[in-house]
Amino acid sequence: MVDLKTTEAQRKAVREYEKRNYRLNIVFPEGTKERIEALNLNKSNSAFIRDTVISKLDELEKILK
Numbered sequence: 295m296v297d298l299k300t301t302e303a304q305r306k307a308v309r310e311y312e313k314r315n316y317r318l319n320i321v322f323p324e325g326t327k328e329r330i331e332a333l334n335l336n337k338s339n340s341a342f343i344r345d346t347v348i349s350k351l352d353e354l355e356k357i358l359k
Contacts (some may be wrong), residue, residue: 298305306323330339337345 300308327339330342333342335342
């Protein structure tokens, strides 16, 4: 029998989290990371991208309604 490093409860919590969230793998042009970091926004690159996409979606939804 294989010993797992996580408990069943932990694995269940991860599965539930993944059901509630959309995960997307994106490749950006070289230099994008540095451009985002140069803005000194005091947030991670992931948070910046997430917030920017959500903001743009909200804007587009208002226009298209």
